[in-house]
Amino acid sequence: xxxxxxxxxxxxxxxxxxxxxxxxxxxxxxxxxxxxxxxxxxxxxxxxxxxxxxxxxxxxxxxxxxxxxxxxxxxxxxxxxxxxxxxxxxxxxxxxxxxxxxxxxxxxxxxxxxxxxxxxxxxxxxxxxxxxxxxxxxxxxxxxxxxxxxxxxxxxxxxxxxxxxxxxxxxxxxxxxxxxxxxxxxxxxxxxxxxxxxxxxxxxxxxxxxxxxxxxxxxxxxxxxxx
Amino acid sequence: xxxxxxxxxxxxxxxxxxxxxxxxxxxxxxxxxxxxxxxxxxxxxxxxxxxxxxxxxxxxxxxxxxxxxxxxxxxxxxxxxxxxxxxxxxxxxxxxxxxxxxxxxxxxxxxxxxxxxxxxxxxxxxxxxxxxxxxxxxxxxxxxxxxxxxxxxxxxxxxxxxxxxxxxxxxxxxxxxxxxxxxxxxxxxxxxxxxxxxxxxxxx
Numbered sequence: 001x002x003x004x005x006x007x008x009x010x011x012x013x014x015x016x017x018x019x020x021x022x023x024x025x026x027x028x029x030x031x032x033x034x035x036x037x038x039x040x041x042x043x044x045x046x047x048x049x050x051x052x053x054x055x056x057x058x059x060x061x062x063x064x065x066x067x068x069x070x071x072x073x074x075x076x077x078x079x080x081x082x083x084x085x086x087x088x089x090x091x092x093x094x095x096x097x098x099x100x101x102x103x104x105x106x107x108x109x110x111x112x113x114x115x116x117x118x119x120x121x122x123x124x125x126x127x128x129x130x131x132x133x134x135x136x137x138x139x140x141x142x143x144x145x146x147x148x149x150x151x152x153x154x155x156x157x158x159x160x161x162x163x164x165x166x167x168x169x170x171x172x173x174x175x176x177x178x179x180x181x182x183x184x185x186x187x188x189x190x191x192x193x194x195x196x197x198x199x200x201x202x203x204x205x206x207x208x209x210x211x212x213x214x215x216x217x218x219x220x221x222x223x224x225x226x227x
Numbered sequence: 228x229x230x231x232x233x234x235x236x237x238x239x240x241x242x243x244x245x246x247x248x249x250x251x252x253x254x255x256x257x258x259x260x261x262x263x264x265x266x267x268x269x270x271x272x273x274x275x276x277x278x279x280x281x282x283x284x285x286x287x288x289x290x291x292x293x294x295x296x297x298x299x300x301x302x303x304x305x306x307x308x309x310x311x312x313x314x315x316x317x318x319x320x321x322x323x324x325x326x327x328x329x330x331x332x333x334x335x336x337x338x339x340x341x342x343x344x345x346x347x348x349x350x351x352x353x354x355x356x357x358x359x360x361x362x363x364x365x366x367x368x369x370x371x372x373x374x375x376x377x378x379x380x381x382x383x384x385x386x387x388x389x390x391x392x393x394x395x396x397x398x399x400x401x402x403x404x405x406x407x408x409x410x411x412x413x414x415x416x417x418x419x420x421x422x423x424x425x426x427x428x429x430x431x
Contacts, residue, residue: 023315084309093301
């Protein structure tokens with residue numbers, strides 16, 4: 001038996017969550033289909049007027065992404081909490097925020113990355129230009145990790161509660177508002193033909209700040225929930 | 228050496244125990260007894276650092292475990308009511324992945340050897356979801372064997388185990404104590420261990 005470093009524990013934890021997600025891939029697909037369906041309902045409901053669709057596209061895609069990532073939040077810690085694995089993870093010789101960070105990364109890969117990848121296809125339904133499609137992808141790439149990491153705070157706080165899913169939505173959606181504004185702002189700017197750079201920089205800043213503070217807050221919340 | 232100093236535990240409005248003091252040293256077994264709801268599990272969770280006592284402190288080698296943080300986690304192995312087994316993984320994957328996440332990388336043969344010790348070599352490739360309650364408990368016990376932890380904290384370790392597995396867990400605990408480890412075991416059954424030093428702790 002060899003002693004592993006903290007980095008390898010971290011890597012194993014991410015790997016474990018990826019394997020578990022793969023064995024339960026129906027959950028992952030459900031989130032993805034939800035995203036596709038919600039975003040597709042709007043063109044169907046509003047009608048084929050190009051200008052209208054193009055104006056609402058950034059907001060619709062981003063709101064659909066927020067809602068889809070809400071759906072998967074409960075799974076971040078829920079299963080581990082129920083079978084007692086979470087306790088054991090908190091008793092491993094690595095700090096709680098690293099456990100959180102590993103789970104958040106796995107959650108992002110499993111639940112958010114597929115959304116980023118299908119978003120351009122959805123954008124086509126709204127008649128967006130290629131340039132705007134690229135901005136959708138970039139803004140989602142920067143913004144969705146924020147959704148995962150901020151969502152983890154809500155998921156940790158509501159562990160083991162009844163109606164946890166509704167509570168998570170109430171707790172987390174208001175915190176998602178800046179991401180929604182910056183993300184859809186970037187896409188809107190590119191649709192309007194101006195530079196989205198400022199919006200993307202704001203998104204990047206949000207990402208850095210949330211990556212520094214949120215895992216720590218989630219770690220504390222997890223310890224409280226497990227107690 | 229593990230020391231509990233003036234521990235008080237409150238659950239809701241009920242005080243489970245107050246000013247509990249005890250200490251244990253290497254090679255000693257602490258048998259924790261008490262009726263249902265007397266706070267055995269709460270005490271064990273406090274001792275391994277998962278829960279905070281309403282008052283009092285737990286010290287490991289003279290240091291408060293609150294200030295030790297992860298350093299203390301490295302010396303404890305906790306087996307609670309829940310087995311912490313993933314249904315989607317096979318027995319051997321459960322063992323290898325959970326121990327790698329806890330910082331011990333097992334080779335395939337080491338993992339097989341460990342499963343053999345708890346009598347699960349036939350089931351190593353079955354998904355944990357099809358294992359029986361006793362087999363799952365045996366699988367959870369492998370965590371103790373691989374963890375290299377000095378302090379074992381076991382909650383109702385004999386639940387749903389058959390005679391063979393009960394004897395096995397006795398054997399594991401005895402061996403652990405012989406190697407200078409310590410164990411705190413909450414139990415309703417008699418452990419009948421031949422440990423050199425046994426301390427009885429009664430909660431009421």
